[in-house]
Amino acid sequence: MNLDELRxxxxxxxxxxxxxxxxxxxxxxxxxEFMLGFVGDVGDLAKLxxxxxxxxxxxxGRHALEHELADCLWSVLVLAHHYDVDLESAFHRTxxxxxxxxxxxxxxxDTTH
Numbered sequence: 647m648n649l650d651e652l653r654x655x656x657x658x659x660x661x662x663x664x665x666x667x668x669x670x671x672x673x674x675x676x677x678x679e680f681m682l683g684f685v686g687d688v689g690d691l692a693k694l695x696x697x698x699x700x701x702x703x704x705x706x707g708r709h710a711l712e713h714e715l716a717d718c719l720w721s722v723l724v725l726a727h728h729y730d731v732d733l734e735s736a737f738h739r740t741x742x743x744x745x746x747x748x749x750x751x752x753x754x755x756d757t758t759h
Contacts, residue, residue: 649734656723677728684721690714 647655664674675683691714697704698711706713726733 652719653723653727653733656720657727659720660724677725680721680724680728684718684725687714687717687721691718 667674691711693702693704694706694711694714696702698708704710723733725731726736
């Protein structure tokens with residue numbers, strides 16, 4: 647599955663959540679509320695990673711870790727859509743910038759040692 651297919655599926659689920667929230671609460675989440683939900687998912691992911699590393703107890707094991715990683719990816723895809731970010735282009739551009747930046751720092755380290 648490519649990034650466009652992932653995004654399309656993520657947006658379908660987002661639309662379903664919007665409908666569920668409209669029926670249950672009379673309104674869909676705002677972008678800010680969606681972001682806060684993502685922050686909660688990142689917190690859950692952090693706990694699951696700690697559990698995977700043996701630093702804490704957390705129910706769910708590997709399945710829960712996979713689920714939370716997928717939830718976080720879903721949130722990133724939806725946020726990118728909400729803010730009109732071409733995630734594929736932004737990813738490639740950011741990785742190129744990081745490659746250049748880290749490469750320069752490594753080269754500078756090589757000349758000082």
